[in-house]
Amino acid sequence: MKKTYSFAALLLLPILLSQIGCQQETLNPLDEQLIQQMKTSSYGEGVSYYQLPDSDDLENIPQDPKNPLTAEKIELGKLIYHETAFAVDVKFSGSMKAISCATCHHAAAGFQAGMAQGIADGGTGFGVQGEGRVVDPLCPLDSIDVQETRTPSLLNVAYQKVMRWNGSMGATGSNLGTEARWVGPAFSKNHLGFEGVETQSIVALKGHRQNMDPAVIQGTTYKDLFDAAFPTVPVAERYTNKMAGLAIAAYSRTVMANKAPFQEWVRGNYTAMTDQQKQGALLFFGEAGCYRCHNGPSLATEGFHAFGTKDLYQNTSAPIYNTSIDSIETLGRGGFTGNAADMYRFKVPQLYNVRDSPFEGHGGSFGSVRAMVDYKNKGIAENPNVPANRLSPMFVPLGLTEEQVDQIADFIDNALHDDYLDRYVPSSLPTGACFPNADAQSKIDLGCN
Template identity: 50%
Template sequence: MKKILATLALVAFFLYACQKTDVQHIDHVTAADLSDAKDLSAMIQPMSNDYASIPQDPQNPLNADKVELGKLLFHETRLGLNPKQTEGLHTYSCASCHHAEAGFQSGLTQAISEGGSGFGIAGELRIPSAIYQTENIDVQPIRAPSLLGSAYQDIMLWNGELGGVGLNIGTENLWTSDGNSNNFTGLYGLEILGLASRQKHRLNPDTAWLASNETYKNLFDLAFPELPDTERINSRTVSLALAAYQRTLLANQSPFQRYLRGDLKAMTKAEKDGKSLFFGKAKCSNCHNGPALNSMQFVALGMNDMQNGVNGAFNVAPDNRESKGRGGFTGKARDIYKFKVPQLYNLRDVTALGHGGSFSSVEEVIRYKNAGIPQNANVPLSQLSKMFQPLGLTEDEIGKLVKFVRDALYDPNLVRYEPASLPSGNCFPNNDEQSRIDRGCQ
């Protein structure tokens, strides 16, 4: 009898221990988590090879070979063919200003393409080259936006001027620049971006060289089998391949995305609380929504423009059209100082945020929006978004919201979108001497 009692006691002990372990295992997963994950299912990003689920231009259907071709072309410094100084030949690429290490933006207040020197670890050490005349360096008067989630934008740039669709229908009389005149093709903004880069960023597809390179020639044949052989390598197909690749740039390994797909332990308790604030009290989702947490809205939040001498910026012309936001394109008073709502993934490693790079961290932006006091005295109060009001968040709530945006939206493995090497053998994203040293290319 004693043996039976002892055995029963032992079984009871193990049952209790297992139950206790199970309780500990589920940790902070609650019934609310299950409901939230279901309710927010519209925020789920597809896998990057699930082409049927990725938004795309009807004129540019995705396929694996086109995406692979675009990946190589995006990083190919051999396409840096139109430099202002001969020293810049073949030293820059699309990725010079939009690289994986900084969440497909530059990581700097002002991105530097041709005329830059160095890279560092995540682009933080790129500086103007000492052998360049300042006026010849390729910089823009506005921060380079991230390309993550760009599949969820039908028009591109902070002012939305690229793209012959969506909100740009009815603006045809404004399609007069070297870049936005491509809108007449009826392509989406992302597909036009590569065409515009010829004028705006001194890139040019060397079609003769691409045709002579076996790797590129084979990929163009596979990517565009519907075209005659003689029409497969040109500026348009290069731009379409670039866009195809950029549409696959999704932060779908971030904790928030894993949580939405059913891994309810992917986020910490504080990050989950921050999520509730994001979609609730803080009202962030009024503007930042959908799979990329962006939108096609243009809003004025009174943030400072880029200024010469601030955070290393230079060559910023006074009264430049880029600093006028949507109004710089449309010319309409109601659009002045209104900028397109950006995506929010992978901002942790970025030290310049806002269209003018006037914020150095996610926390600074959240505190700015919580206070509801504009930075830029040039923006009339009448232009400010009605949503730009004090939020009344406590310090604890600010901390939790920061954790959600900074950490739960951070995909730690964006380097999966980089090629192992280039068919040219060149270094990327830059091929200047210091960048080659920094990247271990020599």
Template identity: 45%
Template sequence: MKNTLRNTLVTSISLALLAACSNDSSDNNQTDEPTPTQILVKTIETANTSGTSAFALPASDDFSNIPQDPNNLVTAEKVALGQMLYHETGIATAGVHTDLTGTWSCASCHHADAGFKAGVTQGMGEGGSGFGTTGVERILADGFDKASEDPAFVPDVQPFTSPAVLNVAFQEVMLWNGQFGSMEGGIVNTGLADDVLATPGTPKAENVRQLAGIEIQAIAGTAVHRLNMTDNSVLQTNDEYVMMFEAAYPDGSDDVLEDAGKAIAAYERTILANQAPFQLWLNGDETAMTEDEIAGATLFFGKANCVSCHTGPALSSALNATESEMFMAIGFADFDPNNPQVTGTVSDADARGRGGFTGEIADNFKFKIPQLYNLADTNIFGHGASFTSVRDVIAYKNTAVPQKVIPMGALDSRFVPLGLTEEEIDQLTTFLENGLYDPELGRYKPAALPTGACFPVADDQSILDLSC
């Protein structure tokens, strides 16, 4: 009985103390400042009424939540096949120089070690040599030059820096000028004349397939990058590839080129930076980002208003973005022809960006808004490699003084000074470089290829670099 009374008394005192503490806590909360995390959440909610969920990337195997072309539904079998084809140097058999056959792949210019960009200023397929540990040592092979009069020594190099394949599922059209993409129900290239959208005799002719940009790029890229997947290629002669293709297309295939391209596109759609600290934070881990990263994120979604252009889960464009939401003219310079890492010249069409494709004066000097994850994997930024650090890009946008001389009125009205302090520029840089950095992109590389070939490149020097 005494024990019962004592326990009752102790319980009563404890409850009284809890109530008192609760009241004190309640009173304190009325005057406490919100935490940095609470401020960031509120800032994001102000920027987008859907809140933090508007910026969350899906899991790579959550196919139902990965944007896709309704005429190319993503399946595990397509992804498995596409992953191999994307890295397969054994399909590089349609080149101009027999000594380099089988030495490049899609991944030569868009590989995991560089955030699925190229590690060099100008991505190189055939005509490139070497790789280094992250692709930064790839150079032109002996005798190759874009200006060569001998077709056997004209390299396959990109006219702009390599756009990242990372998070590519969240944009409808591909390339810096958006020339690839004609998806049924699409928005961006709708209304363009057939001779503009699908110019005969050019890679754009593949747009007649009425597929999204990722699919069209994979299909058109087969010819552009001197690959072969139809003419007695490893896709037909390697037993493992034959089985993988049959698994991906159990009803058979009437167009191997298109279906191989669709498989590559399906794989590319699953390459998502969903293990970056910001993504972990969005999924409930409040410790995933440092104080500086949180401060930088608050600037991104708040004062700096980066989110007004870089939005959606990839921080590129929102799903179903219009043309004006996806392309901007902010005065970035083109390739510098005096740069020894650049071969060839910048054509007028390339320099005019979107306008060089559409032919519309209003589109001149506009380029596609890129995604922002894993920027720290390279030191190459802008379509013309005119910046060498993330901080340089932020400082440029902070002052809003164009690098390139373009006609008055061509600059986007959204290109205005941001009013950031040096400390704020540092914090924003920290968020972009670290908060948006997925350290495990290697999970998207295959352990080995069905052919046993080295990848992402396989010339003699590269094999030494890669130890394969």
């Protein structure tokens, strides 16, 4: 039968053909090369191997089967994560009800700290991206809450089975077989059987001096939020740090940089990246071999490597407190497992939004992504305390030109940067408190009453 077309359809035909032509034109030779290169780097799976799911696509977000994701749990976790009113076990009176998880992992800094060493209890101020936080002069230095390694990013943690730079948090993945090391207040929480995101979230509440204050829960909508998130949990166990930690973990798993230009490109928008960024991606997934460690949707594998970077106590870019050469944290994975082969090996970090806080590496010793790429390219260890025979066999000179280093840095800095992380931040809290900090100086910096 002969097909007939309406007059309206004939009018639309040139427009449709024009759109098809534009779509074809956006796939240039660089895109074609990159698609082929990523098929190789993904071991045959192709571009889709690198796609992050939407944050409300709960079925496709990796999750702990012991802590299934629900919208109610995620909403509760988002609020507790930013809530300052639960900071009731602080050592410094000025931090009472004034700090939160987001104090050191906030959206403005790519869910990292905005400084080389995050300061929770005992700190004051915020600045613009958290860079203005300092130790309160009235707080004794032995009372401040700081960590002995650089604050890692919360972004894309759904793809991590274990947490912390040494991978010590979590009962699954690479921690299977390390049960003998699960002793002490923090490590013993691995016996709960959760993955790293859940374990770390439970441990962090107490470790960072927060507690589910019954007065706060009962006096606000938090009670209803807990009830909705954990309807089958006995009331006696429902409003606890454990449940709060599970809610925070659920929220954390949804915090993904899935609106970065590279993610748009992966979804088929071939104009989302510049040609220079595509050149950088070609190197990243090809000649430079970055994908050997940084692979998958979050561009972070579960591996641990010794690249001889400096430890936090060696950082000279900012004041560093309460860490030293004698810290077990300087031994990396080996400090946790006790295995000689693991000494000085640190967890592979994810690579999205790293430019938001210019302190790269577990010791925060690099002031930019380009400096880190240049360091990897030269392949010369900067930390004299790391024996040469402990360095990763992948830490060798790459022979890249200055232009190629620039291209890779552009890809990481800009194509992997999600400009819209504020979507993960609540507009307000059930308590009405300021966040992520509520000390006097932070309120001024944040314009919060």
